[in-house]
Amino acid sequence: MSVFKTIAAAAAAIVVTVGAATASTTFYLGGWGGLSYSHSYSKDGIGLTVEAYKHDQGVLGEQIKVGQWGRGLGACSKIGSYGCKESHQVDGYGAHETIKFSFDHKVRIESVKFTYVDWNDDFEFGSYSNGVLETYQSDIAIPIDGYFPTYAGWEGYGTYEFVGGPEATMFSVGSDYKFDNFKIKAIEVSKVPLPAGAALLLTGLVGLAVLRRRRGIVA
Numbered sequence: 001m002s003v004f005k006t007i008a009a010a011a012a013a014i015v016v017t018v019g020a021a022t023a024s025t026t027f028y029l030g031g032w033g034g035l036s037y038s039h040s041y042s043k044d045g046i047g048l049t050v051e052a053y054k055h056d057q058g059v060l061g062e063q064i065k066v067g068q069w070g071r072g073l074g075a076c077s078k079i080g081s082y083g084c085k086e087s088h089q090v091d092g093y094g095a096h097e098t099i100k101f102s103f104d105h106k107v108r109i110e111s112v113k114f115t116y117v118d119w120n121d122d123f124e125f126g127s128y129s130n131g132v133l134e135t136y137q138s139d140i141a142i143p144i145d146g147y148f149p150t151y152a153g154w155e156g157y158g159t160y161e162f163v164g165g166p167e168a169t170m171f172s173v174g175s176d177y178k179f180d181n182f183k184i185k186a187i188e189v190s191k192v193p194l195p196a197g198a199a200l201l202l203t204g205l206v207g208l209a210v211l212r213r214r215r216g217i218v219a
Helices: 003-020 196-218
Strands: 024-028 034-036 039-043 046-056 059-069 072-076 097-117 122-129 132-141 146-150 153-161 167-174 181-191
Touching: 024 039, 046 072, 046 167, 046 181, 059 097, 072 097, 097 122
Parallel strands: none
Antiparallel strands: 024 181, 034 059, 039 046, 046 059, 046 097, 059 072, 072 181, 097 153, 097 167, 097 181, 122 132, 122 167, 146 153
């Protein structure tokens, strides 16, 4: 392959990466993986690993098991001989539970969809840099968009949309009050665009390619 073609291919790859950065990706988290210490997902070239922890105002403590169920992710801090000895939901009864989302790319969080939501449920949200808590928000009300039937009656579901959501590779969504409980059905993120330096690199690559081609023609 000629140098011109190589540079052109590299430039095209950067264009694709920058263009794709504005599109959002929604991870649907439900399934039948049951209780485990982690569950993994991959979509649109983004890898995601979820884990569950006890937390204190966003500071992660002891790891607990995360449950993957049909209507989303839950957590269990009390394991018995026959599985979880408490609610399968993320709750704050006894231990304050949270789900940690670790991405292999830096992303901006756009929205989180919840199930098993009551009118008084809220959630805690944290973002992390190199595993250290960077921002923390508490008592974020979960909107109820509708209801679905269960064996125990009707339960709510709703989507919280972030405005100018934080950018990171790691987030947490949890509870810190005994009457707050829910499952997490989906999370929507956008891959963070390449820094301005990438655009300058693209300009330089294209300019170099054009210059080399002109020199070749003159020769």
